[in-house]
Amino acid sequence: MKKSLTSLPHLTFILFAVVLIASCQSNKQDVVVGTKPNIIIIFADDMGYGDLSCYGHPIIKTPHIDQMAHEGIRLTSFYAAAPVCTPSRAALLTGRYPIRNLPNNIGPESKHGLPLTEVTIADVLKEQNYKTMAIGKWHLGYGKPELMPTGRGFDHFYGLPYSNDMILPWCPWLAPEHNKLELYQDNTPIREIGFNQDSLTIDYTTEAVEFIKSSKYDPFFLYFAHSMPHLPISTAESFRGKSKAGLYGDVVQTIDWSVGQIMKTLKEQNLDDNTLVIFTSDNGPWQNLPNRMLQRGVELWHGGSAGILRGSKATTYEGGFRVPGIVRWPGQIPENQVSDELATTMDLFSTLIEISGGTVPKGRDIDGQNILPFLKENGVSPRDQFIYLKGKKVEAVRDKNWKFRNTEDGGIELFELNMDPSEKYNRAEAYPELVEKYYKQMQDFAVKTNANIDRLYHTEDLK
Structure with missing residues (x-):
């Protein structure tokens, strides 16, 4: 009896420790298994179908994106909804062919943007209590707060309001008051970028990592739209000369590094199993350059590759529309799948709404279809038709x-x-x-x- 009384403090300590450990494990588990999955869309700019090693590029090395493909599904008949920047982004975020809302490119001089009547995926996910952030290139409206990302369902924005070439001399139609390329934090310009674009991908990635860390106790949606490899291409000195494919290869490999940082952060924050990550591009590679682009260091060979596909950006051949499409969701989408079933960026709208528990907006034509069952089973896609629009x-x-x-x-x-x-x-x-x-x-x-x-x-x- 005396021995038992003497051991009581030790027993109390042990019980306290067990409870504490269980509590910590419970909190950790809450981070992993939320009621709603996190969603990340990584959207490259002008990246061609053949620019990644997992899509057949013989020189450019993209091990982190390749690992994503190995751990999920790689789509070989995946389509952007337009062959140029603005309408492609409009279609992705609204699930609608861009003829319905924003069919042509816009720029810093444009007075309009994505119509305010449109409902974006960010709008719907916010209703489902998601934290939302847009990072990178926007290109769906500028000059008015309601046209910027924070007016279109995103809590925060960090990036450029339009393409990285939309300054003089590349856009000779711009008036002096529009000849400015600035980096924005929400609706406030924080510094002029101009021609100094080497650190853009690194800066975007830093913000993305911080957003993930700060949002880990809530479901979040990160729309990460890279400015590269849209011309003019550039990257940080630490990435230059790493690829045998020249500067373009260096730029693509920098994006691959960025993907690696995102995946690493998800694992470190114990979010990996509860996060759906999508990697794709807004259209094919820019190979048919106008003469206005061939200045200030831009060369004809600075564009990407469509691989075996014919055509390129701004054309309705396959090279203009068919893009890399990789979807990874551990425990939900089986690993190491490859499918040639037909799907588009518009389908992500309905699919992500389904995943979040939201409702597809009523009173409008939604062209995107829910492809989640197809992705989970590597079965038959519900899509049996795709329309190629040019403007x-x-x-x-x-x-x-x-x-x-x-x-x-x-x-x-x-x-x-x-x-x-x-x-x-x-x-x-x-x-x-x-x-x-x-x-x-x-x-x-x-x-x-x-x-x-x-x-x-x-x-x-x-x-």
């Missing part, structure tokens, strides 16, 4: 195999993409019934969206 004009349509294109420069073109992803072999003459079928689909879409469409070219060749 306000419908130029092409594809389904799960065939693509039809009707343009002034190319005439009528029909490609069997599964056999011919490089769009080398025009099969239109052999399949006039498919030409008629797909042109009718384009006409129907044009009527529904008030888009423009050219007459059917070269019909005499099918007789």
Whole structure:
């Protein structure tokens, strides 16, 4: 008995320690398993389908993005909704073809932006008590607080209001009052960037890491839209000369480093298992440069690669629209998957709303579809059609195999993409019934969206 009484303080200490450890473990578990998953979209600018090593680039090394692909699903028929910057971003954030809201690029001189009637994914996630932040390039409106990210559902913004080339001499139409490229914190310019863009990717990444750390006890949505590798490309001295692919390779590898920092932070903060991460690009590589861009160190070879795909940015061939698409969500999306099923950045809108427990906005046409079951099971995508828009004009349509294109420069073109992803072999003459079928689909879409469409070219060749 005496021995037991003597041991009582020790027993009390042990019990206290056990309770304390259990409490700490419980708090740690609360960080890991929240009621809603965290969401991160990493959106590269002008990165081509063939720029990553996991998509076949023989020189550029992207081990962190490759690891993402290994730990999730890599999509090989994933599409941006436009071949240029502004409309692609509008479509991603609203789940709607850009013909419905913002079909053309805008700049610092523009008085308009994404219409205030549009509902963004950030708006919906805020209603689900998500902390939201936009980092990097915005390019959906400028000059008025309601057009900036903090007026479109984001709690905070750190980045550039438009593209990194939108200053003189690259944009010769700009008036002196618009010739300024500034870094913003929320709605306040904090410093002029101008031509000094070497540290942009590092600065963005630092802010992203801090946002993740500060938001770890709440569900969060991070929209991380890199300014690179849009021209003019640049990176910090510590990354220069690392890639055999020259400066462009250095820039892409800097973005890969950034992805590595994000993934490292998620693991360190015990958020990895409860965070969905998506990596993609806004359109294909900028290969068809206008002469205005070839100054102040910009070279023709500073653009990326579309890999085996034909065309590039600003075209409706595959190289303009088909982009890398990687989705990682441990425990939800099986590892090491590759799928050629059709999906688009617009589909992320409906999918992320489903994941968050939100409701897709009513009273408007939503073109994005929920692809979560497909991603989880590597099954069949619900999407069976994609429309290729260039500005306000419908130029092409594809389904799960065939693509039809009707343009002034190319005439009528029909490609069997599964056999011919490089769009080398025009099969239109052999399949006039498919030409008629797909042109009718384009006409129907044009009527529904008030888009423009050219007459059917070269019909005499099918007789």
